[in-house]
Amino acid sequence: MFIYTVKRFALAGLILIVAVTAMFLMIRAVPGDPVSIMLGPRATPELKASLIAQMALDQPIWKQLLIYYGGLLRGDLGIDVFSGRSVVEIVFQQLPYTLEMITLSVVWSATLGIALGAYAAANPNTMIDRIAAAVSVSFVAAPAFVVALLALLIFAVQLQWFPAIGAGEGFWGRLNHLVLPSFAIGLSWVGYIARLVRASMLEVLGEGHIRTARAFGISERRIIMSYALRIAILPVFTVIGVGMGFLLSSAVFTEIVFARPGIGKLVIDSITTRNYPVVMGTVLVSTGLFVLSTAIADLLNALLDPRARSAK
Amino acid sequence: MSDTLLEIDNLSVDYETERGDLKALRDISFDVQKGEIVGIVGESGCGKSTLISSILRLTAPNTRFRQGEVRFKGDDILTKTERQMRDLRGSDISIVFQDPMQTHNPVLTIGRQLVDIQHRSKATKAQKLDIAAKMLAAVGIPDPQARLKQHPHEFSGGMRQRIAIAMALMSEPDLLIADEPTTALDATLEVQIIERLKDLQSEMNCAILFISHHLGVIAELCDRVVVMYAGAVVESGDVREIFHDPKHPYTRRLIECDPGHIKTRARILPTIPGEVPDLANLPDGCIFRDRCEQATDRCHQVPALEKLKEGHFAACWLNHHEEAAT
Numbered sequence: 153m154f155i156y157t158v159k160r161f162a163l164a165g166l167i168l169i170v171a172v173t174a175m176f177l178m179i180r181a182v183p184g185d186p187v188s189i190m191l192g193p194r195a196t197p198e199l200k201a202s203l204i205a206q207m208a209l210d211q212p213i214w215k216q217l218l219i220y221y222g223g224l225l226r227g228d229l230g231i232d233v234f235s236g237r238s239v240v241e242i243v244f245q246q247l248p249y250t251l252e253m254i255t256l257s258v259v260w261s262a263t264l265g266i267a268l269g270a271y272a273a274a275n276p277n278t279m280i281d282r283i284a285a286a287v288s289v290s291f292v293a294a295p296a297f298v299v300a301l302l303a304l305l306i307f308a309v310q311l312q313w314f315p316a317i318g319a320g321e322g323f324w325g326r327l328n329h330l331v332l333p334s335f336a337i338g339l340s341w342v343g344y345i346a347r348l349v350r351a352s353m354l355e356v357l358g359e360g361h362i363r364t365a366r367a368f369g370i371s372e373r374r375i376i377m378s379y380a381l382r383i384a385i386l387p388v389f390t391v392i393g394v395g396m397g398f399l400l401s402s403a404v405f406t407e408i409v410f411a412r413p414g415i416g417k418l419v420i421d422s423i424t425t426r427n428y429p430v431v432m433g434t435v436l437v438s439t440g441l442f443v444l445s446t447a448i449a450d451l452l453n454a455l456l457d458p459r460a461r462s463a464k
Numbered sequence: 465m466s467d468t469l470l471e472i473d474n475l476s477v478d479y480e481t482e483r484g485d486l487k488a489l490r491d492i493s494f495d496v497q498k499g500e501i502v503g504i505v506g507e508s509g510c511g512k513s514t515l516i517s518s519i520l521r522l523t524a525p526n527t528r529f530r531q532g533e534v535r536f537k538g539d540d541i542l543t544k545t546e547r548q549m550r551d552l553r554g555s556d557i558s559i560v561f562q563d564p565m566q567t568h569n570p571v572l573t574i575g576r577q578l579v580d581i582q583h584r585s586k587a588t589k590a591q592k593l594d595i596a597a598k599m600l601a602a603v604g605i606p607d608p609q610a611r612l613k614q615h616p617h618e619f620s621g622g623m624r625q626r627i628a629i630a631m632a633l634m635s636e637p638d639l640l641i642a643d644e645p646t647t648a649l650d651a652t653l654e655v656q657i658i659e660r661l662k663d664l665q666s667e668m669n670c671a672i673l674f675i676s677h678h679l680g681v682i683a684e685l686c687d688r689v690v691v692m693y694a695g696a697v698v699e700s701g702d703v704r705e706i707f708h709d710p711k712h713p714y715t716r717r718l719i720e721c722d723p724g725h726i727k728t729r730a731r732i733l734p735t736i737p738g739e740v741p742d743l744a745n746l747p748d749g750c751i752f753r754d755r756c757e758q759a760t761d762r763c764h765q766v767p768a769l770e771k772l773k774e775g776h777f778a779a780c781w782l783n784h785h786e787e788a789a790t
Contacts (some may be wrong), residue, residue, distance in 0.1 A: 360567055361569040366522055367561075368558065370581065456571060459615075
């Protein structure tokens with residue numbers, strides 16, 4: 153298990169290096185001169201030249217990349233050209249808002265999705281199974297930004313049950329502000345996870361070891377809860393791990409709709425202002441988040457499935 | 465009567481399918497006495513598995529019990545509630561399945577699974593683990609305490625089948641059903657497992673219903689044999705009787721085709737020509753008629769399972785001819 157963990161994180165590091173390099177080159181390919189945008193049309197050539205030198209934009213691209221990696225190793229992602237604050241500080245100030253929103257979305261949608269899927273699989277082709285299927289499919293078909301807008305209109309504007317914008321203060325205030333955004337992000341996941349768990353549960357229930365458990369008189373509830381579900385939920389971890397990219401992109405829309413702080417809003421704002429260091433920093437952190445979540449998903453799988461552990 | 469453990473009486477079971485009812489079992493009758501080892505032989509698809517799942521009532525949802533009874537200790541199993549059935553499973557009746565690679569839960573330790581099946585016992589977990597270790601030792605697994613902490617994939621196929629036997633015998637059942645327990649194993653292992661099973665059986669004195677298509681194993685292990693063909697019993701009786709004086713042409717051909725019985729070197733192994741009839745669309749008369757070399761006009765009617773002598777039954781018109789001649 154220890155060797156597997158080390159290997160998995162080494163792979164994660166490698167993926168991160170490739171991703172950062174690709175990102176660095178891509179952002180340089182976006183049209184628009186960052187210096188003119190940052191300084192405005194009336195900047196003096198001297199000022200421009202000094203900023204170019206400060207951002208090392210006069211260096212060849214490979215050298216810029218090396219400089220960037222050098223900073224990265226020291227935990228330095230550069231300086232925000234507008235405010236002069238460190239990018240690390242800016243990003244990590246915004247990150248918790250996004251993380252708490254995503255975490256809450258995943259937790260509620262996975263819990264509900266697993267329960268729905270397991271229940272449907274335990275009672276296949278019953279009325280409840282059919283209703284669950286219909287509900288799941290319509291949930292899957294609802295994109296986060298649509299749900300976000302509708303939820304905003306219905307629950308915040310019309311009914312005024314929950315606040316419409318911002319992130320709130322204090323634990324309960326923040327939680328109250330999280331309800332609608334995480335509902336919007338999680339809703340399609342409920343359907344997705346329910347379908348996934350139902351399918352994998354039905355497959356597991358058809359396996360020989362379940363027949364063994366039944367042949368030894370173990371109760372159906374126990375068979376479902378501790379014999380089948382443990383295997384059937386394994387794909388859920390992988391799907392959520394890989395789905396982190398999707399979750400982050402839903403977070404961008406949702407943060408805009410609810411005017412919440414967070415890295416989604418940060419990245420949009422900094423792209424429109426060509427604020428390279430902040431864009432790079434944000435993208436780097438989200439990529440790191442994605443790589444980390446897939447690694448955690450794999451490790452959880454290995455932890456819960458001894459077969460996967462010894463296969464690698 | 466008190467010595468009869470399991471009685472199967474005119475049992476007929478269908479599977480409802482889109483092609484119509486598949487008559488998986490027709491008019492099956494035989495019994496198993498206490499402490500007796502009964503073998504069931506027959507080729508794939510003859511209804512052996514349906515028979516086992518009917519005894520345990522672990523049947524597919526499309527299964528329909530059309531007629532007959534399965535009596536265990538005098539009570540009809542088919543009318544029991546699911547709750548009553550669950551109390552029988554794994555305590556009075558237990559089973560060893562065919563494929564040891566599929567028998568155990570892959571994500572739980574062997575110890576956990578061996579403890580879980582003792583769910584009726586009031587013992588503490590440590591006591592249950594002790595019992596589990598003793599059972600593993602009894603089936604010949606070295607270092608059982610350590611191996612309880614391992615997962616199924618860390619055991620070989622033979623080891624897993626030993627564990628399955630340990631699980632099945634843990635509750636000291638009255639009836640052990642062994643569904644081709646050695647088919648998935650290689651020959652040397654097969655002998656070891658059979659020997660072990662035989663020893664444990666004489667220790668615990670449980671009855672065994674042993675399903676196999678390996679005649680050698682049946683001859684070695686069983687007291688009596690039931691020969692099944694296409695969902696029906698064609699012959700049943702004492703092991704020696706059946707092997708030395710088979711009364712049904714199918715049994716005869718089956719014995720001829722067993723590689724263990726072929727004395728001379730042949731270029732082509734003997735087979736029974738033809739195919740098992742379609743169970744959804746049964747032909748008239750004797751089910752073996754199309755493949756039988758000795759078929760006559762009488763075979764257009766279904767022969768009943770007749771008692772030929774004490775403990776020897778066969779369903780074939782040929783035996784009636786002999787009777788008429790003598």
